[in-house]
Amino acid sequence: MINAYAALTPGAKLTAYQYEPAPLGAHEVEIEVRYCGICHSDISIIDDDWGMSSYPVIAGHEVVGTVIQLGTAVNDLKVGQTVGLGWYADYCETCEQCQNGDENICSDLTPTIVGHHGGFADKVRANANSVIPLPDSIDLMSAGPLLCGGLTVFNPLIQFDIKPTDKVAVIGIGGLGHLALQFLKAWGCEVSAFTSQTKLQEALTMGAHYTVDSRDSNVMAALPRKFDLILSTVNVKLDWNLYLSKLKPKGRLHFVGATMAPLDISVFNLTEAQRSISGSDTGSMQTCGKMLEFAQRHQVKPVIEIYPFEQINEAIEKLRTGDVRYRIVLAR
Structure with a gap:
């Protein structure tokens, strides 16, 4: 028997x-959950914001735990091993994307919390192909958010061959953005943060070399077009043409935040300087391994608040109000 916390209807308390x-x-692993992060994506699935939820919803996709049971065909993990589980719980392993090492864009993948029971529970199951061993010395309490938020902001560095000499800006310094600043600084980039007046100093302490009050129209207007990459971590509609105008020729505006509103883009903003727009969610298992190794080497860690599993509804409510610095982790 697995004991969990579930939303029985859209938006319901767990x-x-x-x-x-x-x-x-045969290919599955059962994990005893020790820690599980709470992500905005969990709330989106609980509320059915994306129209893909299946109730009861057992969310939780930033799992850190111990392997307690192995399927008969699992040879690369062992009972007692400390592992992580992120956004995906299975991949088909046969499509072109899986064969090319891009299983995170597999045509037949299984999200951990969509049509599958996630980690807001004492145990969770997943295919071994989506379970990653954690480094021995990693801080287990803060590792969970790296498996989703950390991988999400690290993946573009690999995908687009971001160089240490590049100038990169991050829009929004929250659960994703505060990790992006740390990764980018450790990567060697010149890092700027677009954020509110209240977070300017915080952004500097987290790795930004420069900060920009994105609500100050005069400051934004005066900013030169200097960025190789602007990484948007927010889920709200902004003046995307303004941000595009701050990119260098051949620069890229990349979305990792789940902005639901359509993008209003002037094509001229793209063509006159050969700029690009793109997006991604998480990353492959290989990229996840690189991310964990890099995070360990450079001590990239989320800023977390800890709640016991029994206070899961209080924790979710705090995340709903936006009053979190910067990720919540449930502990047992």
């Missing part, structure tokens, strides 16, 4: 919920 899992599949 309630205690038990379910009996099917027999463990």
